[in-house]
Amino acid sequence: MFDMHTHILPEVDDGAKTLDVALDMLKQQHKQGVTKIVLTPHVQNKVQKKSSSEYLERFNQFNEIAKKAYPSIKLFLGAEVMYDQFKHPDYDKFIFRGFNKKYLLIEFSVEMETPIVEVLYNLVSKGYTPIVAHIERYAYLSLDDVRQIRKDGSLIQVNSGGILGTDGKVFKRLAHLYLKENLVDFIASDCHNAQFRGPNLVKALKKVPSTFKMKELEESL
Numbered sequence: 001m002f003d004m005h006t007h008i009l010p011e012v013d014d015g016a017k018t019l020d021v022a023l024d025m026l027k028q029q030h031k032q033g034v035t036k037i038v039l040t041p042h043v044q045n046k047v048q049k050k051s052s053s054e055y056l057e058r059f060n061q062f063n064e065i066a067k068k069a070y071p072s073i074k075l076f077l078g079a080e081v082m083y084d085q086f087k088h089p090d091y092d093k094f095i096f097r098g099f100n101k102k103y104l105l106i107e108f109s110v111e112m113e114t115p116i117v118e119v120l121y122n123l124v125s126k127g128y129t130p131i132v133a134h135i136e137r138y139a140y141l142s143l144d145d146v147r148q149i150r151k152d153g154s155l156i157q158v159n160s161g162g163i164l165g166t167d168g169k170v171f172k173r174l175a176h177l178y179l180k181e182n183l184v185d186f187i188a189s190d191c192h193n194a195q196f197r198g199p200n201l202v203k204a205l206k207k208v209p210s211t212f213k214m215k216e217l218e219e220s221l
Contacts (some may be wrong), residue, residue, distance in 0.1 A: 002036045003201050005188035009039040014047040015192045024194040032202040036074045044082040081106045100218040107133040113140045124153040131155045136162040136174040157186040160204035185215040
């Protein structure tokens with residue numbers, strides 16, 4: 001089982017605050033049968049505690065510890081990039097490492113309406129495979145917008161909390177609507193700690209339609 005949106009990498013953002021918390025989160029993932037995890041620390045977000053230039057080194061250090069503690073779990077490094085119209089980063093630095101396609105997990109403002117469809121179309125045209133993080137949070141998107149996003153080549157992720165309703169009623173309604181319309185490619189935990197925002201992917205998967213099938217990320221050899 002694959003959890004492709006997590007904040008387990010310790011001491012870099014509003015996710016795991018310590019190494020012990022991060023290992024506890026891995027323990028919970030292991031108990032639930034999750035064997036592949038992408039660590040997606042925040043980028044271009046005020047919750048960052050460390051520069052993204054440090055992420056690879058910190059990932060390598062954490063990965064060595066994690067492999068000894070949970071050898072059955074394979075970790076990958078990615079990022080969750082906050083879109084900012086005034087910043088033009090080198091997105092190649094933030095794609096998921098270890099995959100054939102240039103997967104890019106990208107989030108948008110919840111409050112300020114953003115031309116998400118256009119932004120994603122432009123990223124696809126540049127060779128990326130965008131994954132829209134927790135799309136149920138962007139209530140200003142119409143159902144037709146979401147259909148267009150997928151048609152243009154982006155992938156769609158919803159949070160476990162959206163499925164379970166722990167993130168709010170509006171997000172739950174939209175998450176289940178997109179599932180019903182077969183518009184969801186991934187469900188991910190977006191876990192931030194070992195307690196109230198802990199790994200809960202398996203719990204959410206029990207609440208989705210039996211017809212839902214998680215998309216496979218294409219790993220490189």
